[in-house]
Amino acid sequence: MSFITYLINGISLGSVYAIIALGYTMVYGIAKMLNFAHGDIIMVGGFTVFTIVTTLGLPPALGILAAVIICTVLGLVIEKIAYRPLRKAASPLAVLITAIGVSYLLQNMALLIFGANTKSFTSVVNFSGLKLADGRINITGETIVTILSCIIIMAGLTFFINKTKAGQAMLAVSEDKGAAQLMGINVNGTIALTFAIGSALAAIAGVLLCSAYPSLTPYTGAMPGIKAFVAAVFGGIGSVPGAMIGGILLGVIEIFSRAYISSQMADAIVFGVLIIVLLVKPTGILGRNIQEKV
Amino acid sequence: MNSKKMQLNKNLTNNLITYGLVIAAFFVVQGMIWTGKSSSLMQGLLVPLCVYVILAVSLNLTVGILGELSLGHAGFMCVGAFASAFFSKCVQEAIPNSGLRFFLAILIGAAAAGLFGILIGIPVLRLKGDYLAIVTLAFGEIIKNIINVLYIGKDGNGFHFSMKDALSLHMESDGVLIINGAQGITGTPKDSSFIIGVALVLITLWIVLNIIHSRDGRAIMSIRDNRIAAESIGINITKYKLMAFSVSAALAGVAGVLYAHNLSTLTALPKNFGYNMSIMILVFVVLGGIGNIRGSVISAVILTLLPELLRGLNSYRMLIYAIVLIVMMLFNWSPKCIEFRERYSLKRLLKNRNHNKKEAE
Numbered sequence: 001m002s003f004i005t006y007l008i009n010g011i012s013l014g015s016v017y018a019i020i021a022l023g024y025t026m027v028y029g030i031a032k033m034l035n036f037a038h039g040d041i042i043m044v045g046g047f048t049v050f051t052i053v054t055t056l057g058l059p060p061a062l063g064i065l066a067a068v069i070i071c072t073v074l075g076l077v078i079e080k081i082a083y084r085p086l087r088k089a090a091s092p093l094a095v096l097i098t099a100i101g102v103s104y105l106l107q108n109m110a111l112l113i114f115g116a117n118t119k120s121f122t123s124v125v126n127f128s129g130l131k132l133a134d135g136r137i138n139i140t141g142e143t144i145v146t147i148l149s150c151i152i153i154m155a156g157l158t159f160f161i162n163k164t165k166a167g168q169a170m171l172a173v174s175e176d177k178g179a180a181q182l183m184g185i186n187v188n189g190t191i192a193l194t195f196a197i198g199s200a201l202a203a204i205a206g207v208l209l210c211s212a213y214p215s216l217t218p219y220t221g222a223m224p225g226i227k228a229f230v231a232a233v234f235g236g237i238g239s240v241p242g243a244m245i246g247g248i249l250l251g252v253i254e255i256f257s258r259a260y261i262s263s264q265m266a267d268a269i270v271f272g273v274l275i276i277v278l279l280v281k282p283t284g285i286l287g288r289n290i291q292e293k294v
Numbered sequence: 295m296n297s298k299k300m301q302l303n304k305n306l307t308n309n310l311i312t313y314g315l316v317i318a319a320f321f322v323v324q325g326m327i328w329t330g331k332s333s334s335l336m337q338g339l340l341v342p343l344c345v346y347v348i349l350a351v352s353l354n355l356t357v358g359i360l361g362e363l364s365l366g367h368a369g370f371m372c373v374g375a376f377a378s379a380f381f382s383k384c385v386q387e388a389i390p391n392s393g394l395r396f397f398l399a400i401l402i403g404a405a406a407a408g409l410f411g412i413l414i415g416i417p418v419l420r421l422k423g424d425y426l427a428i429v430t431l432a433f434g435e436i437i438k439n440i441i442n443v444l445y446i447g448k449d450g451n452g453f454h455f456s457m458k459d460a461l462s463l464h465m466e467s468d469g470v471l472i473i474n475g476a477q478g479i480t481g482t483p484k485d486s487s488f489i490i491g492v493a494l495v496l497i498t499l500w501i502v503l504n505i506i507h508s509r510d511g512r513a514i515m516s517i518r519d520n521r522i523a524a525e526s527i528g529i530n531i532t533k534y535k536l537m538a539f540s541v542s543a544a545l546a547g548v549a550g551v552l553y554a555h556n557l558s559t560l561t562a563l564p565k566n567f568g569y570n571m572s573i574m575i576l577v578f579v580v581l582g583g584i585g586n587i588r589g590s591v592i593s594a595v596i597l598t599l600l601p602e603l604l605r606g607l608n609s610y611r612m613l614i615y616a617i618v619l620i621v622m623m624l625f626n627w628s629p630k631c632i633e634f635r636e637r638y639s640l641k642r643l644l645k646n647r648n649h650n651k652k653e654a655e
Binding site for chain 2 (some may be wrong): 034082086089268
């Protein structure tokens with residue numbers, strides 16, 4: 001029975017990773033850059049809800065809405081100020097290092113504003129969950145909400161990308177920027193839209209993550225962010241269903257290694273998975289192999 | 295022929311300036327110590343300063359010369375630190391001469407870190423840019439994680455090894471615990487000194503500058519500038535990438551040795567061997583100029599001393615680092631900024647002025 005509990009917990013954690021990984025994979029697919037600051041946008045989302053719900057005592061729904069808005073705006077501002085000027089830079093390292101700088105900046109701003117102490121986050125989910133099989137399997141409300149949100153987001157995103165004009169524009173830009181521009185697509189606008197969606201998803205992931213693991217520090221987002229990137233690579237970077245599969249697999253692997261191997265070694269195992277995946281199949285589970293042409 | 299000679303001389307002069315800078319700084323600081331003008335705070339900073347300079351110079355070999363971003367530099371430093379501290383603690387009685395012991399410790403630290411560099415490098419260097427960055431980051435975290443659960447003890451029967459806790463080592467009563475999990479290694483002999491540190495900085499510079507100005511160095515830089523073109527003229531990509539990466543790792547290991555033997559207790563915390571440390575080294579490299587070795591030395595020194603001298607800034611230190619990183623990247627790499635700088639550069643303005651003067655004459 002504990003196996004099933006672990007599995008459900010793993011899927012729940014994996015759903016959070018999947019939502020974060022969606023942001024990574026979309027941005028990577030379209031802007032060909034690794035947005036290191038993505039993890040810290042999760043943290044910003046967490047702190048926004050914390051401020052509104054716990055400090056100001058307003059309803060959680062308002063907090064979530066504010067978190068989504070603030071993170072979206074933040075994502076757009078970061079893209080505009082820090083990433084857009086470097087899009088045509090000669091070295092691909094330039095934008096990567098800038099992203100690291102932005103990540104660092106967000107962490108340290110949060111550190112100065114909120115301090116280094118761990119804040120206890122009040123869960124935004126207020127129903128008690130399910131007890132199955134005579135109470136031997138306990139599913140918390142957070143778990144249910146997390147998994148459901150993940151499914152809804154996934155379905156919504158698939159619809160958006162495949163059925164709307166803006167989504168098609170995103171696919172076109174990720175395929176070939178120059179050709180997309182010739183077809184009259186606003187490339188800068190499309191990339192900005194991708195950042196906005198990714199950041200909004202990060203805000204939701206932040207709320208879900210902090211509800212399930214209620215401790216909030218300026219560094220809360222960094223580790224899940226990196227692991228979600230591992231998930232995105234695992235599933236095949238640039239692929240939306242890949243991010244989903246990779247995220248859930250990674251969550252399950254992490255919870256199982258925490259439970260059955262060693263809780264201290266769980267992170268090492270997760271990163272070990274990344275190295276193995278990159279060795280065996282560098283393009284990930286659902287990734288496409290792109291031949292480099294000269 | 296003549297132009298080649300001039301080129302060589304130019305390199306030599308450039309290198310001599312770098313060495314001279316380090317030696318001059320050394321004599322200035324030594325002079326301050328001899329005349330009693332330096333505070334104890336300052337003296338405590340001297341060895342870490344050498345550590346940071348070595349780290350920055352060695353990371354510049356990977357980032358600037360090889361053109362790959364490594365975020366696991368602190369991991370290699372960690373390997374070097376723990377391997378050498380383990381060695382020094384084991385042979386503390388057998389080799390009482392601290393100079394010889396430290397020399398061997400450096401060799402072991404460098405070899406261990408270099409070996410990890412090769413082990414990590416073989417699979418990872420096939421990846422490009424972002425992937426390499428994330429895998430090296432993962433490597434750094436794995437190393438830190440493993441060392442925190444590693445227990446090694448020694449008794450009459452030899453070494454005991456465990457990854458659970460100190461009790462499961464099953465040592466006899468005379469056993470000594472050498473690596474105690476998250477508590478790390480305590481009682482490492484304090485063999486580091488400022489003079490050794492400066493000597494190591496000079497050796498590091500000598501190695502890195504010699505690599506850069508050799509045939510191998512040019513091969514490495516050609517891979518950075520255009521991998522496919524380099525491959526097409528017969529350069530062995532894997533070999534040269536691995537060479538630069540492992541030398542960089544080994545030098546980070548040397549920095550780790552110096553660091554470990556400056557402390558009585560060595561633990562693998564996020565603060566000293568984590569992601570933050572790797573980023574800090576990267577900031578040194580970026581601020582000094584990617585690919586510019588002398589710049590790395592200068593920026594490592596300035597960025598280490600500045601927050602210590604301006605105590606009030608300490609809580610803003612990391613924030614300032616972050617802003618420095620972003621602004622430097624935008625300023626140096628944004629096409630618009632490059633254009634702007636070229637239009638208003640001092641050199642060009644002076645040239646134009648001379649040109650105008652000549653025309654007037």
